[in-house]
Structure formats: structure tokens, C-alpha cells
Amino acid sequence: MIRVSLESGVCPDFLGFYSGMLRNDVVPSKTSFSLILRSCTISGEAQLGEAFHCQIMKMGFEYDMILQTGLLDFYAKVGDLKCAKRVFMGMPRRDVVANNAMISALSKHGNVEEARNLFDNMTERNSCSWNSMITCYCKLGDINSARLMFDCNPVKDVVSWNAIIDGYCKSKQLVAAQELFLLMGSARNSVTWNTIISAYVQYGEFGTAISMFQQMQSENVKPTEVTMVSLLSACAHLGALDMGEWIHGYIRTKRLKIDVVLGNALIDMYCKCGALEASLDVFHGLSRKNIFCWNSIIVGLGMNGRGEEAIAAFIAMEKEGIKPDGVTFVGILSGCSHSGLLSAGQRYFSEMLGVYGLEPGVEHYGCIVDLLGRAGYLKEALELIRTMPMKPNSMVLGSLLRACQIHKDTKLGEQVTQQLLELDPCDGGNYVFLSNLYASLNRWDDVTTCRKLMIKRGVHKTPGCSSIEVNNIVHEFVAGDTSHPQFTQINAFLDEIAKELKGQGHVPNTANVLHDIEEEEKEGAIRYHSERIAVAFGLMSTPPGKTIRVVKNLRTCSDCHSAMKLISNAFKREIIVRDRKRFHHFRNGSCSCNDYW
Template sequence: MNKFNSFPNIKTNLSLLLSHHSITITTLTLSNLKQQQTQTSKQRVSEQTCLSLLHSCTTLTSLTQIHSLILKLGLHQNPLVLTKFASTSSNFNSINYASSFIFPYDPNAHNADPPLFYDAFLFNTVIRAYAQTLNSKSLALHFYKTMLCYGVLPNKFTYPFVLKACAGIGGLNLGKSVHGFVVKLGFEDDLHVQNTMIHMYCCCEGEVEFARKVFEGSPKSDSVTWSAMIGGYARSGHSAEAVGLFREMQVEGVCPDEITMVSVLSACTDLGALELGKWLESYVDRMKITKSLELCNALIDMFAKCGDVDKAMKLFRRMSTSTIVSWTSVIDGLAMHGRGLEAVSLFDEMVEQGVAPDDVAFIGVLSACSHSGLVDKGHYYFNSMEKNFGIVPKIEHCGCMVDLLSRAGLVKEAVEFVQNMPIEPNQIIWRSIITACHARGELKLGETISKELIKSEPMHESNYVLLSNIYAKLLRWEKKTKVREMMDMKGMKKIPGSTMIELNNEMYEFVAGDKSHDQYKEIYEMVDEMGREIKRAGYVPTTSQVLLDIDEEDKEDALHRHSEKLAIAFALLNTNPGTPIRIVKNLRVCEDCHSATKFISKVYNREIVVRDRNRFHHFKNGLCSCRDFW
């Protein structure tokens, strides 16, 4: 007989005991699970609560309170909450506050393992915040390096922000290094990465060809890539290339957006291509491109700086919404055209309408006073900056005042102003005074200041050119020759004068003595004809403008070959009688060309509009809008 069966109570009790333990174990397991679920549920509720509070956070004070709550609830290692905390902090320009909480120590200074809750999304948020914050681009790159130190792998969303930061600081070598990582990680075909890389290379001086190589290797699937390259060309001063690429874009059948048009208009403004600008305006209307505020401002700026300030004013008056940029564009345009009284009147109107002027607006109104000889007005606006608007004058505003006094012939007062400036004067201000000394006959003073500038800036060619000009006017040819020889020894060359003209949707550029044009023989024949005709009308060459010790006849011949005279001759040959002529010079128009152009406008019955480095000159019937004051 089975002993076990002989003890039925023991069997029963054993079964009951096992059953009891099973129930107890199950109960304990369920209890633990419920506790864990409750805890997880509480964490989720806490997480959602914090996320909701961060979403609705409107003040920095509230943010610090939420910070305390995050710590209290133990969510200081929750990546979702930390990411939202960083994003919210950036809205209050307090990303430093968030990053010091999220990244309490420098990974390079400690051997601790990286926290497991750090991820790419968190780093991207912090990097983006710094990349979009003024003067914090280097910190964006710092956290990119931190990300790599912690072994957190960047993704394709990381690199647009990192490349933007490289662009912000002009870090070419670092940008190239980042480019290498992009290729290594396989993100080079991502459109957003490509576009930002194009932008980065265009922002690094002299590296626009790197940007073009990236552009050529991209699929060019939409207008964004084209806009990035066109914008890069425009910002880096390659305006003709920007316009050319825009034309390629049209041939390819890619429809531009308002961002593209802003960049093309910027390039058009730089070239002074008014006819192209008019076509672009009609193109915007024809293609029904959204006229954003930025695009409207770009159109105003283009017309103002391409010579049609009245059209700029009309567009400005039609705007339903305007900004300080809109007002400033028109004020600057009026200033450049010598319409100072209108510019100061518009500035006063802006203030009356409650639009507070910024430091850029004051540069515009002070320039208007300078170009129109409004000395008293200039003093008034300069003094009102800090007194009425709390704007401390910068070096640019002081420069405008020096320019104003110098142009008005008050050279000694300009020197006194510089000596009493609260800011250390820079070389640009001193060069303005030297130019005034040359124009107003204060040649000894100009010589003294030029020599001092050469001592402080021995490798700046403009200082030598100014001194050379002073010696030429003093007829001290030996000293002038020595200055030129010194420039040659140092490998310096004077920036050559060039003049551009727009004709039949093409831009033509001329330099002094230019013979590269197909029509150069006819152009030179026209130049000679112009010389004969304006002499009959009373023109006398200003041979002191020729900085060479040669006889008067050779000097006159040299003057005839100046770039603006070649461009005007080209226009007379290729445009209908009576039509306006518009040219753009890269330097200040010389005294002789200014005098000659007045006579040409009268003899040939042409309105001639010249935009030089400083302003517009409207020549008509033998007179200039600047009233010989420039």
C-alpha cells in the first residue's frame, strides 16, 4: 500500500499549502505590478503635466518654477521633458539657463560615463537654440562637440543647425570638417543639409566656389536650393553671377518663391540694374509670387538705389503695413539722391507716427544732412539720439557728422569734433578728413594726417593713395613718385575705377583705357567727339585730377579715357537720342568727370544719372542735382 495514499490528510494539506502559496505569490506579483503601473502612470501624469506647463509658459519666472517642479518630480533625467524645457528656455533668450541645468559639467573635464538619457533630439534642440541666437554661434558648435564627446550620434537634423553656426562665425575650416562628417554619415544627399552647406560656404569670405560645387552636386529638386545659391552669390558680392543663376533657374523651369526674388532684387540693387529691377517687379505680379513684407522692402530698396526714388516712394505709400526697414530704405534713397529736405521731413513723419527710429535710421537721416549740406539739422539729429531716444551714438554716427562738416568745408571744425569724440576715431573717419583736406585746399593738414595713418596702418593701400593725391595737388612729383614706389615694394595696387551700364538686359563694365569691348574703336571715336563738342561749349579739363608729372595735352588724353566717359560714349552710340543714360561707378566720381558730364548732358540733350560710391548725381541741361556738392 502506498504510504503516501495512507496519509490522505497530509496529501490534502499539501495541496492546500501549495495552493495557498500560489495564491500568495500571485497576489504579491499582481501587487508589485500594480505598484509599478501606478508609479509609471504617475510618472506619465507628471511628465504630461510638466510638458503642458512648459507649453503654456509665458514668463521666465514661471519657467524657474517649472524647473523646481521637474526636480521635485524626479524628471531631471526625462529626455522629453528636458528637450521641451530647452525649447521653452530659448523662447525667452535663456538657453544658457537651460543648458547649465541639462549639462551640468564639461565632458572634457570629467571621466564620467555620459548620462543614458542624452539623445540626438535633446542636443539638436540646444544646438538650434544657440545657432539662432545672436552672438551665440560658437556655443552651438561647443555643444555639437559635446554631443560627439558623449558618443551621441548626430542625425540629419543636427547638421543644418551646426552649419548655420559655422556660417555665423565664418568658420571655414570648421565648416569643412563638418562637411566631412556629413559625407561620412551619409547625409550629403539630404536637401536641407545641402542648402545650409551652400549658405555656409557663401558666408565664408572668398569661398563661394565651394558653395557652387555643392550646388552642382545637388539634385536641385526645388526653389530652396536655387535660392540658397543665388542668395549666397548676392551676399558675397557676386551679383552678376546671382542674376545669371536666376536666369538658369528660369530655363530649368523652377518657379522662384519670394525668398528667391528678395535675393535677386538685392543683386539687382548692387548692380544698379534699374531695367532688370522693373522687369522683376512685373515678374512678381505675373507669377503671383506672394508679396511678403520683406519682398516689398526689397523692391523699395531696389528702386531707391537704382535711381528711381520716386517709384520707391510710391511703393512705400501703398504699403498697408510698414516697418522701420521700409522707412529707412526710402530715407536712405532720398539721401543718396541729394534730396535732404525730403529725407528729414520723412524721418520726422516716421517719428510722429510712433515708429521709433533705430541706429540705422539715424545713419540715414545724418547722411541726408551730409549730402545736402544741412549742418544745423545734422547737429540737431545727432544731439537728439541719446537725449530723445536713448540711442548712444556709434562710430558710424560720428563718421556721418565728420563727413557732414567736411563736405560743408568746415574741415577744422571736423577735426575738432574728432578730437572731442567720446569714441576712439577709426581710420575711416581720418580718411574722410583727408579727402576733405584735398578738396578744400587744406593740403598741409591732409599730408600730416596721411603720414600718421600710414604709421598706424602700414599695409592699407588707401592711406598711400590719399598721400599721393595730396602730393600731386601740391605738384610735388618726386614725393608722389616715392609714395607710389613704396606701394609697389609692398605689393599694393590702387583699386581701379570701373563703370557699369545696363543695356538691352545686359550689363557692361568699363575700366580706364578699356579696349576689351567689341566696339572699342567706335567708343574711342565717340569719346574724342565728346571732348571736342564739350570744349566748344566751354568745358575746361581739370588736369590736376591726373596724378602724373606729364604735359597738359597728355593729361587731357588720360582724362578722356576714364571709365565713366567710356560708358557714356557707349550709351550715346547704342541708345536713341533723348533717352536717359544710367551708369554705376565703383568709386567716387572725380572732379573732371563730374564737370565733363554736366557739359555732355547739355550738348547731347541727355539726362545722365550716375551712381558713385557715395550718392546719385542727376545731370540735366548742364547742371547736377548735387549742386557741385559731393
């Protein structure tokens, strides 16, 4: 029965069968223990396995090859190098399997020298031996040695190819990975596809990741849970809700197993697409939740302006006995900041160390600077930066700068921007900000100086870019971009919107024209910000009443923010804009952020 339980793949009940044996006065044999050990290895039960090892010693069994290999494999998998070595040294004879297990244990600890030594001294090697060495070098970032191993491997199989492709992906050599991927042709299995899809997601090429999935299907390779996790992550980044929902449907129809990782990917996708209720449904439906799931939902609630609920989730998490970590507090503190919960945020910040024993990092100080600054406590924020135990990074200063902008403290704003410029001279945003600041003060000479400095240093501003998904296709609009095939219609529609807004008394905030150095250079070629083009496109190409969802790479400007409110009212549409850091749910002329952002 223990063997059956083991071979069923998940070995859920080997302990039950073991205690059953004892209850029925059946003395477990050496084979029983070998099987149990194997079960512990597969399910990663480190402590349980050790306990059984003690039991085996007590029983006084003679150690044979099978038992020793089992023990070695167990210690190798759970990462106990010392014990693995001890078992290994005690073996009178070491076959390929034993040697491979030892190599893998050494590789886990980064002992590449020792692993290589063992590998070189082996009289017999199989594909596992070679593949272990390939991954060992890959993990260490020594891709050239890994490639050498790959090239010398006389018994290359699909695992060797997958391992080296992943190695290239992880060492930022996508081109080399693509070359090998193409060379594989029909030898590619689902791991190969998962590797390349996840690489595209990691490189930020979300659209390519999705089209690779389509190609995977057309080549009849079965997508797995891992494929879905990568695709959902792509959807989360793109804010592509339709695609995300389609994937969720696919998971259900194919009966893929929603474990903590896939569950978390779904939660995160729905949150980042602004579909909180769907996210909560998945969250509550999970039978097991780990810290990733809790953190995702806490961050998601905060990001969508539901700070109180984020706090409630935090309390629920504690009740379940899950200990919060640094990420949890980033979520809670930023959630408090977005909802203006000043005192709650301060309380959690002090409890971090006091109650939870977590040392606040620079990211947590950043949250509190943000919290204080937004609420108008500029002096306090500045004082915190002065007294905090580490140097402020660009994010901390960025938060302060934002506060200066909201509360119109131009003097402090200039100081902070100068500091930011020194910290990050390659970041175009800093120059734009400083330039805007000078422009608003009519200091045109300073504007020119700033602009020249930018050109001299070869720095470029990130262009504003918004995307919207219509009929499963993600359309991207860069500010001033006229390349969309339907641009003429879009432009006409933008005029219509402008008229409608004028009728509602909207006065365009001309200060925003100065907000963008490149816009000035293009001399009025850009009439509108990217999110407006995207919303216009959405309004004209979707049926009345359908929610419009737009994702923007930068933060929305205040003019667009007020325009969106009016558009939502004039066209009777719910508009959800995800900007760089949070969501705005526009409905009936107002926004979920209550203009606090």
C-alpha cells in the same frame, strides 16, 4: 478650428478661436493647448506662449509626451534655453524629436559641446539630428567639424547638403561650396539655389548671381521670395534698374508675397538705382514697415540729395512709434551732409544721446566731420576729431581730407594724408591722393618718393570702373579699357563729344591728368575716365531722350562732373551717375547736387 488655422500655414487667428471657446463656455482640452502652443511656436509669440504655459499648469493637466514635446519645441524656437532645459529634464522618456529640439536649442546658444554630448548619447538619430549638428558647427564657424558631421551622416538629404554648402559660403570657401553644389546635380532644390545665389551677391559677384538665377529657371526650380531678395540686392549694387524693374514685374506676375524683407529689398534697389519715386511707391504701399524699411528710405533720400525729405521721413517714422537706431542716424546725418544742412545735422547729432539715448559711434562722428568739413568749418572738424572719445578711423580722416581738397587747405591735407597712410598702408587711394597733392604744389620729388613707396609696398590703386545697363546687359568699362567689342565706335563717339564740349566752351581740367599715377605710367594710353566711356556708349546705343544711368565705383572727378552737365544739355538727355557715395542727376546743364559734393 484652431487646427485648421494652424494648418493653413500662417495661423492668423488661433487666439480668436481660443477666446471663442471661452465665450461659448467650452473648456479647452489638453489638445487645444498643444495646438495653441504650436501656433505660438510658429509665429514666434514668446510672451503669449509663456502665458499659455502658465495656463496649462493652472489647469492641472497631466504632462504627456505630446504636451512636453510641444513645450520643449516652443522654448527651443523662441530661444529660452533655461526653460527648454527644465522641460527636457522633466521628461520621463525622450524620443528623437525631443532630443532634436534640445540640440537645436543648445545650438542656438552656441553650446556646441553640450549639443554634441547629447547627440553622441542618442540611441536613435534621424536626418534632423545630423543636420542640426551640421548647422551648429557651421554657425560657430567650425566648418571642418561640420564637414565631418556631413560626411558621417548616413541619412544625408537635401537639407544636409544645403546646410554644408551654406557653411562653406559663410566661411569664405566658395570653391568648396561650388564643388558640392555641382555634385548635387538635379537634387538641388530652391533653397540650394538661394544659398548659392546669395553667396555670389555676398562675394560681390553680382553678374554671376543673376546668371545663376537664369540657370535655376532653366532647370525648372521654382524661385522664391528669398531668391528675389538676393537678386534685388545684386541690382542695387550694380545700379541695374532695368533688371530690378523686371524682377519687380516678375514678383507681381508670380504673386510672390511682398513682406518687410522683400519690400525693403525693393525700396533699397530703387533708391540705389536713383529711381526715388518708384522706391517711395513701394514704401508707401507696404502694410507693415519695420526699421529696415525706414532706414532704407531715409538713407536713400539722403543719398539722392533730398535731405529735407529724409528728415521728414525720420519724423514720420517716430510718429509711427518706430525707434531710430544707429543706422537711422547715419542716414540722417549723411543726408544732412549731402544737402548742406549744417545746423539740422548738428541738432540731430546732439539729440542722439540726449533724446534717443544712443551713444554716437565713430561712424556718427565721421558724418559730423564730413558735415562740418564740407561746409568749410575745417578747424571745428579738426577739433571734433581731437575731442571725440575714440580714435579716428580711415573714414573719419577721409572725410576731413575731402574737406581739405574742396577748401584747398593743402597743409592740413598733407598732414591728414600722412596719418591715413600710417593707418592704412595697403590702401592705394591714399598714395594717389598724396601724389596728387604734391603734384598740384609742383613738388615733383615728393611725387616720385610717394610713387616709389607705393611700388615698394606693392600697393595698387583701385582702377576707376563704370557700368551701364543696355538691353538688360550690364556693360563695364575700366579707365583706359579698350576691350569692349564696340570700342572703335565708342572712341569715335568720344571724339564727337569732345568736339561738342569744346564748342560749348568746356576747357578740360588738365590737373586731372596728374590725378592718377597709373594713368601716367601708361603714358596717355588712357584718354578718358570710365564714366565718360560709359556715357558715350549709352548715348550711342540707346534711343534719343532715354535717361542714361551710370554707376561708378569711385567718386566722379570735377572735370567729368562739369562735362556731364554740358553733355546733358548738348544731347538733351537726363544723365544719372551714381558714384561711390551719392547720386548726380544731370539735366539741362545742371546737377541735382548743386555742385555741392
